Amino acid sequence: MSHRLLATIIAALLIGLALLSLRQQRIESIHRMTALHRTIDQHRSSLWSLHATIAERTGPAAIANTDLPALTPAVVSELTPSRINQSGAQ
Amino acid sequence: MKNGAQTQVRQCQRIRGWGFLCLLFCSALLLTIPIRVIWLQQSPSEPLQASIQRSSSRSTPLVRRGDVLDCRGRVLATSSVGRRAFIDPSLVDDPLILGAELHQAIGLSGAQVQRLLAGRLHRRYVALPNLLEPWQVQRLEGQPIAGVFLEAVPVRRYPQHLDAASLVGMVGQEHKGLAGIEYVLERDLQAHNGRLETYRDAARRPMWVPPSGFEPGMDGRDVRLSIDLVVQRYAESRLTQAIKELGAAGGRLIVINPETGAIVTVAEVQTHGPDAPTQQRLHRVRSVSDPYEPGSTFKPFVWAAATSAGLARSDEVLSTPRAVGHRTSFGRLIRDAHYYGPSTWRKVLVKSLNSGMAIVAERMSHQSMQHLVDQLGFGKISGCGLPGETAGLVTSVQDWSNYTQTSVAMGHEIAVTPVQMARAFCAFARDGSMPSVTIRDRTHDEGVVTTRIFDPAVAQLTRDIMHDVMNEGTGRRARSTHYSMFGKTGTAQMPKKEGGGYHQDRYISSFIAGAPLQEPKLVVLCVIEDPDKSKGSHYGGSTAGPVVRDLIDFTLPYLGVAPDLEPTSKGTTNVASVGRARGANSPSREPGH
Numbered sequence: 001m002s003h004r005l006l007a008t009i010i011a012a013l014l015i016g017l018a019l020l021s022l023r024q025q026r027i028e029s030i031h032r033m034t035a036l037h038r039t040i041d042q043h044r045s046s047l048w049s050l051h052a053t054i055a056e057r058t059g060p061a062a063i064a065n066t067d068l069p070a071l072t073p074a075v076v077s078e079l080t081p082s083r084i085n086q087s088g089a090q
Numbered sequence: 091m092k093n094g095a096q097t098q099v100r101q102c103q104r105i106r107g108w109g110f111l112c113l114l115f116c117s118a119l120l121l122t123i124p125i126r127v128i129w130l131q132q133s134p135s136e137p138l139q140a141s142i143q144r145s146s147s148r149s150t151p152l153v154r155r156g157d158v159l160d161c162r163g164r165v166l167a168t169s170s171v172g173r174r175a176f177i178d179p180s181l182v183d184d185p186l187i188l189g190a191e192l193h194q195a196i197g198l199s200g201a202q203v204q205r206l207l208a209g210r211l212h213r214r215y216v217a218l219p220n221l222l223e224p225w226q227v228q229r230l231e232g233q234p235i236a237g238v239f240l241e242a243v244p245v246r247r248y249p250q251h252l253d254a255a256s257l258v259g260m261v262g263q264e265h266k267g268l269a270g271i272e273y274v275l276e277r278d279l280q281a282h283n284g285r286l287e288t289y290r291d292a293a294r295r296p297m298w299v300p301p302s303g304f305e306p307g308m309d310g311r312d313v314r315l316s317i318d319l320v321v322q323r324y325a326e327s328r329l330t331q332a333i334k335e336l337g338a339a340g341g342r343l344i345v346i347n348p349e350t351g352a353i354v355t356v357a358e359v360q361t362h363g364p365d366a367p368t369q370q371r372l373h374r375v376r377s378v379s380d381p382y383e384p385g386s387t388f389k390p391f392v393w394a395a396a397t398s399a400g401l402a403r404s405d406e407v408l409s410t411p412r413a414v415g416h417r418t419s420f421g422r423l424i425r426d427a428h429y430y431g432p433s434t435w436r437k438v439l440v441k442s443l444n445s446g447m448a449i450v451a452e453r454m455s456h457q458s459m460q461h462l463v464d465q466l467g468f469g470k471i472s473g474c475g476l477p478g479e480t481a482g483l484v485t486s487v488q489d490w491s492n493y494t495q496t497s498v499a500m501g502h503e504i505a506v507t508p509v510q511m512a513r514a515f516c517a518f519a520r521d522g523s524m525p526s527v528t529i530r531d532r533t534h535d536e537g538v539v540t541t542r543i544f545d546p547a548v549a550q551l552t553r554d555i556m557h558d559v560m561n562e563g564t565g566r567r568a569r570s571t572h573y574s575m576f577g578k579t580g581t582a583q584m585p586k587k588e589g590g591g592y593h594q595d596r597y598i599s600s601f602i603a604g605a606p607l608q609e610p611k612l613v614v615l616c617v618i619e620d621p622d623k624s625k626g627s628h629y630g631g632s633t634a635g636p637v638v639r640d641l642i643d644f645t646l647p648y649l650g651v652a653p654d655l656e657p658t659s660k661g662t663t664n665v666a667s668v669g670r671a672r673g674a675n676s677p678s679r680e681p682g683h
Contacts, residue, residue: 002106002109002110002113005110005113006113009113009116009117009120012120016120027297027298030297030298030299031297033299034286034288034299037151037286041151041152041242044152044154044171045152045170045171045242048154048168048169048170048171049170049171051165051168051170052165052168052169052170052247052249055164055165055168055249055250056247056249056250058164059164059165059249059250059253059319060164060250060253060319060320060323061250061251061253061323
């Protein structure tokens, strides 16, 4: 009788320890998860800032302010109908 | 011997009994632990409850409002994250010391801090008024101040600055649309906040997320508009230049793709003085909100309807006057800008003769004119999706008189918005059917709802005659040397704000055109309000016309549409019989003007 009782108590202790260990693991996982959430937010935040900066620096106004030679409509010299005919014949 | 054995048995029984009692006690002790845990979880005491509440925190994961993009994916409005500081007064020992620390760290004056905290010391959250600059964030992160925390807040950014500002609009403090597209498309753009509930340990480290403690947020959807930013920029700069040169009160310019009904550009300029950027974003979109009298630009519709109904043939000679004017059957005197004597129905449109239009308008029934106006969508909201759209002004059936009949034929006694006008004109650029218009991206023709207005043959004929307007009529000064255009000028007197009637020397000049002639890709309308007569002509052909021409000359090459005119030795141009070479040219950045 006493052996069985002892075995039961030891089993209960082991189960308790296992449960505590699982609980600890869960807490650690959640801690990692919240840390990851924070990291994701930081990455997303910097990504959005970069996105906005890229949008600003590649907009027509920004490109017009660069040192690149200004492009003129090709219509004037390059795409007159006679030229198109010539290129088509070739 | 027997007694010794009995004593041993009794001792064993006693030991067993005590052992059993000890085990029972230990088991009961172990059992109390889970019972206590359950008890604490189910009904914690009041002090414990407060402690539990303090140890839990609720945060909102970052979500992002959708971007507003132009038709080529250029970003017109986007969201990023800014940093804001807030104070937890419960953790502040002395507000005066806090003020001094904040002043040293981020330059916030002590008085400001006192004002912020006045009457709010019982709260847990008092936000500092402005977003922090990067250097301020760096300082606060480097040297934390007790009771001061940083938080991330969404910030709306407009990378194209004031290009298409009134069209895009803006958001308010709550990151919700206040004006423009930001307001109209709020449902698409808005993000849905999530939730993350965390229990923290004594050091505020996240320790536990309850099973229902996390709800993911949802970013807003990006919205792609039909606007092309490059064309928009050019339109705004060209219109501003024209307004300045003409000394006009303002101007509006709209470009529509007649194939898809997509609005490519809506540019608006007013000369009431410089505005702050925020105010510019709050302007209404006048191309859909403010109607105007279209004047002679309305004539092609009546011309096509009358021709379609067989009320006049294009070669029919009408008894238009040689001088003075034409007297209608009900005694109204109709004057023309120039008199040509009896003219063909075709010439009536080319020379924009009011008398000829009145003659044929009298042949039309009131019902058919009203039906035409209704079919063209005047007096009704176009549903293009721009904010603050109005229906325009159309005389009611009850009040429609003979006078109205002849006025409407000349584009008077009717007020339309530029969007309505440009959309109706698309019927000539297509096969006589009018497309539904939209500000949302419509790259291909899916979703285009068309309304048949004219027979294809009549639409083509009207288009050809409007091409003659460019060569021998009122639109000569707006002729392009690269693209064949068809268009119509309009010069209407401005109505007086009070007392009724019209100003004698103030005008609304407009020009509407499509190009290229054979396969139109664009319909462009420019309305110039109150040009200064002393600075030159006030007619639509010479004020709004050049703006439309320049816009066509800029936009069509940009869209990869090859020119269809071949310069002749005399400097004039002919429609070339060449096929199109789409995509043959490269997009241009700035016009060569």
